[in-house]
Amino acid sequence: MIGWAVWFALGCFGTALLLCLYRVVFSPALTDRILALDTMTINVIAALVIVGIADGTPVYFEAAMLFAMVGFIATVGFAKFLLRGDIIE
Template identity: 55%
Template sequence: MTPQTLVMYAVIGAMHVVGAAMLLALYRLVRGPSVPDRILALDTLYVCAIALLMLFGMYLGTAVYFEAALIIAMLGFVGTVVLSKYVLRRDIVE
């Protein structure tokens, strides 16, 4: 077994683990007892989506998915800040 195939198996295994983490975060998003729990679950989904795109880009050997992961990271950060501000003040724009 060459090191390259071993790395590909590790990437595929990591993709499965990240997929399971996304399912658990989705469960928390749907069944979350409070709004902050749901915001945290949504933030976790953003991070897992970024990780999954990075792993998929490594698996295919292309850089397009890295740029998509960067866009999701920026949108996820802004979305988390806006939702947190809304929960705290019940107003987004001051």
Template identity: 65%
Template structure:
């Protein structure tokens, strides 16, 4: 039963990645693209966690934590760049 749930989660996160990739490519504004990139990071974290559960390895959870930290910092930096034109003051 858990196998079906894992495959369903893989399909949902994969579909979410495709939708957000479309928004990155066709987003009318830069803010839409930033939000889509942040959502892609969240979907990638979800895929890593589900993959870690499916094969039973804990290293993927640590990788998901690293991607979460880098994704947060990159989103904040890109938003600051759009607002001020400068990342580091």
């Protein structure tokens, strides 16, 4: 039963990733693209956690934590670039 739930969840997150990718490519505004990239990061983190649950190894949870930290820094960098036009002062 858990196998079906894992595959269903991975399918849902895969669909969400494709929809976010569509939004990144065909978005009218830069802020929408940044938001879609941040949502893609969250979906990848969730997919990694689900694969870690299915596989039973803690490696995927550590990878999800690293991906979350990098995604947060990237989102903050994009937001700072939009506000000031410069990342490093």
